[in-house]
Amino acid sequence: xxxxxxxxxxxxxxxxxxxxxxxxxxxxxxxxxxxxxxxxxxxxxxxxxxxxxxxxxxxxxxxxxxxxxxxxxxxxxxxxxxxxxxxxxxxxxxxxxxxxxxxxxxxxxxxxxxxxxxxxxxxxxxxxxx
Amino acid sequence: xxxxxxxxxxxxxxxxxxxxxxxxxxxxxxxxxxxxxxxxxxxxxxxxxxxxxxxxxxxxxxxxxxxxxxxxxxxxxxxxxxxxxxxxxxxxxxxxxxxxxxxxxxxxxxxxxxxxxxxxxxxxxxxxxxxxxxxxxxxxxxxxxxxxxxxxxxxxxxxxxxxxxxxxxxxxxxxxxxxxxxxxxxxxxxxxxxxxxxxxxxxxxxxxxxxxxxxxxxxxxxxxxxxxxxxxxxxxxxxxxxxxxxxxxxxxxxxxxxxxxxxxxxxxxxxxxxxxxxxxxxxxxxxxxxxxxxxxxxxxxxxxxxxxxxxxxxxxxxxxxxxxxxxxxxxxxxxxxxxxxxxxxxxxxxxxxxxxxxxxxxxxxxxxxxxxxxxxxxxxxx
Numbered sequence: 145x146x147x148x149x150x151x152x153x154x155x156x157x158x159x160x161x162x163x164x165x166x167x168x169x170x171x172x173x174x175x176x177x178x179x180x181x182x183x184x185x186x187x188x189x190x191x192x193x194x195x196x197x198x199x200x201x202x203x204x205x206x207x208x209x210x211x212x213x214x215x216x217x218x219x220x221x222x223x224x225x226x227x228x229x230x231x232x233x234x235x236x237x238x239x240x241x242x243x244x245x246x247x248x249x250x251x252x253x254x255x256x257x258x259x260x261x262x263x264x265x266x267x268x269x270x271x272x273x274x
Numbered sequence: 275x276x277x278x279x280x281x282x283x284x285x286x287x288x289x290x291x292x293x294x295x296x297x298x299x300x301x302x303x304x305x306x307x308x309x310x311x312x313x314x315x316x317x318x319x320x321x322x323x324x325x326x327x328x329x330x331x332x333x334x335x336x337x338x339x340x341x342x343x344x345x346x347x348x349x350x351x352x353x354x355x356x357x358x359x360x361x362x363x364x365x366x367x368x369x370x371x372x373x374x375x376x377x378x379x380x381x382x383x384x385x386x387x388x389x390x391x392x393x394x395x396x397x398x399x400x401x402x403x404x405x406x407x408x409x410x411x412x413x414x415x416x417x418x419x420x421x422x423x424x425x426x427x428x429x430x431x432x433x434x435x436x437x438x439x440x441x442x443x444x445x446x447x448x449x450x451x452x453x454x455x456x457x458x459x460x461x462x463x464x465x466x467x468x469x470x471x472x473x474x475x476x477x478x479x480x481x482x483x484x485x486x487x488x489x490x491x492x493x494x495x496x497x498x499x500x501x502x503x504x505x506x507x508x509x510x511x512x513x514x515x516x517x518x519x520x521x522x523x524x525x526x527x528x529x530x531x532x533x534x535x536x537x538x539x540x541x542x543x544x545x546x547x548x549x550x551x552x553x554x555x556x557x558x559x560x561x562x563x564x565x566x567x568x569x570x571x572x573x574x575x576x577x578x579x580x581x582x583x584x585x586x587x588x589x590x591x592x593x594x595x596x597x598x599x600x601x602x603x604x605x606x607x608x609x610x611x612x613x614x615x616x617x618x619x620x621x622x623x624x625x626x627x628x629x630x631x632x633x634x635x636x637x638x639x640x641x642x643x644x645x646x647x648x649x650x651x652x653x654x655x656x
Binding site: 180204233 | 414
C-alpha cells in the first residue's frame with residue numbers, strides 16, 4: 145500500500161475519529177461525507193471512546209502473508225458505546241475466548257509490517273477487559 | 275422490453291486446469307456455446323471476471339476474448355462484481371437483448387486462479403481494504419463471523435453447516451464437470467482442518483479454474499437456434515454495505531433478499547414456486563443464509579434445510595444440484611454463468627442423474643464479497 149494512503153487515513157486510524165449525523169444521529173466509522181443512514185451531509189466529527197463489545201468474532205488459522213507470524217489470532221466486529229462498529233484483532237488473550245458479548249478496550253498497536261523492510265502500520269486492537 | 279431466451283450453453287470442467295490459460299478457458303466455453311447454437315454472428319460479448327488483472331496480470335478482457343473467438347470487431351466488455359461477476363454479466367446481457375440494443379449476446383464468465391497469484395490476498399480485495407483487510411481479515415474469516423453471528427442468533431451448529439457440504443458433495447459426485455466428484459461424510463467435514471473458526475476446510479469452496487458461457491437472444495428468434503429455449507423471466511440485483519461491520523445484522527444477507535424481491539416481482543412468482551435453485555455456497559454458512567434471504571425458509575431457519583433433506587435431490591426444493599460452489603468448484607467470475615447452465619439443463623430435462631423431475635421454474639443466486647452484492651435470476655422452461 146503506498147504511504148500517502150496511511151497519511152490520509154491517520155485521523156480515523158490513529159485517533160479513532162468518526163462522524164455523527166446532525167439529522168439522524170447515526171455514528172459512522174471511519175468518517176464519510178454522506179450519512180449512510182439518511183444521506184445527510186451535516187456530519188460532525190467526533191472521537192470514539194476506546195472500548196466496545198464483540199458483536200461477532202472468529203479465529204483466523206490461515207492468514208494473509210503479512211500476518212503469517214501472528215496466526216492463530218482472533219478478529220471481531222466490535223461495537224463502541226456510541227454505536228460505531230469496527231473490525232479489529234483481539235489480542236493478549238486466548239483467541240478462542242473471544243466470543244459475542246466479550247468486552248474489550250481498544251488500544252493503539254502495531255498492526256503489520258508491510259513486506260520485509262516496509263513501513264510499520266499502526267491502528268487499534270481490542271484487548272479483553274477482565 | 276422484449277422477452278429473452280437462453281438458447282445454448284458451453285462450459286469447461288472446473289478444477290485445477292494447469293494445461294489451460296485464462297483465454298483457453300474462455301474460448302473453450304464460448305466456442306462450445308456458439309457451436310451448439312449454430313451462431314455465426316454476435317452483437318455483443320459480456321465477460322464476467324473478478325480479477326484477471328491480479329490473478330494473471332491480464333485486464334481488458336472484452337477485446338482479448340472477442341479476438342480469441344475470431345470475433346474481433348464485436349462490442350465486448352468485462353463485467354465485474356467480485357464473485358458475482360458472472361451473474362452480473364448475465365444480467366447485462368439480458369438487459370442488452372431485452373432493450374433491443376442487441377439480438378445475439380454471449381454472456382460468459384471466466385477465472386484462472388491457479389497460475390501462482392496469492393489467492394487469499396486477491397479474493398480479499400473484494401472486502402473493504404481500509405477497514406477490514408488492513409487488520410488481517412480473510413474471506414473465510416468474514417464468513418466465519420457471519421457463521422458465528424448466525425449461531426449466536428439462531429442456534430445454528432457446526433454440524434448443521436457440515437450437512438450443507440455433505441449434501442452438495444453428494445450432488446457434485448453426479449456432475450462430470452465438478453472439481454470434486456466425490457462424496458464426503460459428516461465426520462470428514464467435522465475433522466477437516468480449521469481455516470477460520472468455526473469454518474473448517476470442508477466448509478469452504480475450493481480454488482478453481484474454469485469458464486462458462488451462454489447465448490442469449492430474443493424469445494421470438496430462439497427457434498432458429500434451439501427447439502428447447504429457456505426464458506429468463508426475472509433479473510434482480512442489489513447491494514448492501516460493503517463492510518461486515520456496517521451491516522445491522524451480520525447474520526442476514528440484505529443484498530440477497532433485495533435482489534430476490536426484485537427478481538420475483540419481475541417474474542410474477544414467489545419463492546414457493548421455485549422448483550430448483552443454484553445458490554452461492556462459497557462457504558456452507560452462505561447457503562444457510564441464502565436460503566433464508568431467498569425466502570425458501572423463514573428467517574433464522576436455514577440451518578435445518580440441508581439437515582432435513584429439504585434442499586437435497588428428491589427434497590422439496592433441491593438446491594445446488596450441480597454440487598454448488600463447494601463440490602463443482604468456484605472459479606469466481608465463471609460461477610454465475612455456471613449456475614445458469616445448471617438451471618438451463620434442469621429446465622430442459624437434460625441434467626441426467628441430477629434431474630429434478632418436471633422442473634419448469636428455476637432460480638440462480640450469485641453473490642459478491644461477504645454479501646455486498648448479489649444477483650438473482652429466474653428461468654422458465656418454454
